[in-house]
Amino acid sequence: MAYADALALQRALVADRQAGRIDDLLLLVEHPPVLTLGQRGDGGRGHIIATDDQLTARGIDVFEAGRGGDVTYHGPGQVVGYPIIDLNPDRRDVHRYVRDLEEVLILVAGDFGIAAGRVAGLTGVWVGADKLAAIGVRISRWVTSHGFALNVNTDLTDFDLIVPCGIADRGVTSFAKLGLTVDRRVVEARIVARFAQVFERAPVQNAESSAGEEARP
Numbered sequence: 001m002a003y004a005d006a007l008a009l010q011r012a013l014v015a016d017r018q019a020g021r022i023d024d025l026l027l028l029v030e031h032p033p034v035l036t037l038g039q040r041g042d043g044g045r046g047h048i049i050a051t052d053d054q055l056t057a058r059g060i061d062v063f064e065a066g067r068g069g070d071v072t073y074h075g076p077g078q079v080v081g082y083p084i085i086d087l088n089p090d091r092r093d094v095h096r097y098v099r100d101l102e103e104v105l106i107l108v109a110g111d112f113g114i115a116a117g118r119v120a121g122l123t124g125v126w127v128g129a130d131k132l133a134a135i136g137v138r139i140s141r142w143v144t145s146h147g148f149a150l151n152v153n154t155d156l157t158d159f160d161l162i163v164p165c166g167i168a169d170r171g172v173t174s175f176a177k178l179g180l181t182v183d184r185r186v187v188e189a190r191i192v193a194r195f196a197q198v199f200e201r202a203p204v205q206n207a208e209s210s211a212g213e214e215a216r217p
Contacts, residue, residue, distance in 0.1 A: 024085040036065040044071025047163035067146035069136035070166035077153035130173035
């Protein structure tokens with residue numbers, strides 16, 4: 001799904017969730033190559049190493065995402081998750097929400113034998129000094145959007161275009177770099193299961209989506 005389309009979809013679904021017209025949703029998508037900017041400082045523009053001409057030549061767009069955090073990259077081979085969930089009444093804690101997303105992805109990594117964890121003072125999921133999954137969220141009237149990006153078979157050379165998340169002294173990794181060849185649909189299924197576990201939801205397949213793409217209680 002093109003990033004602009006995913007952004008518009010999230011905005012519409014957030015409004016629907018705030019109005020009580022829909023239940024909680026977990027959207028799992030894959031984007032064409034794109035750089036997205038956060039709301040910290042200049043959004044991360046200063047951490048884009050490539051020139052505008054280089055980005056144009058590679059067909060990579062840049063979007064202001066409206067989420068927290070710095071600049072990051074999305075592209076093929078990456079599972080991007082957008083939870084549209086209402087944190088009312090008992091989960092109204094931004095830090096807890098981010099830690100819960102990290103927990104989901106740490107558990108998913110563990111399902112594939114990867115010992116991932118947290119790094120004090122930094123957001124995301126890490127294997128040693130390398131980031132396996134980035135997290136950047138937006139919360140409006142306690143309804144969430146944006147979310148996480150998990151590198152499965154991602155072309156990590158595209159991260160050379162930026163200083164990922166503004167952290168210059170750490171790298172990025174993926175399932176593939178760690179020696180695992182896994183179909184992203186299998187990873188998506190584990191994300192759904194672990195998300196349901198951590199957020200105490202019962203996943204229900206949406207009839208209009210393929211397996212693992214969308215779950216709701």
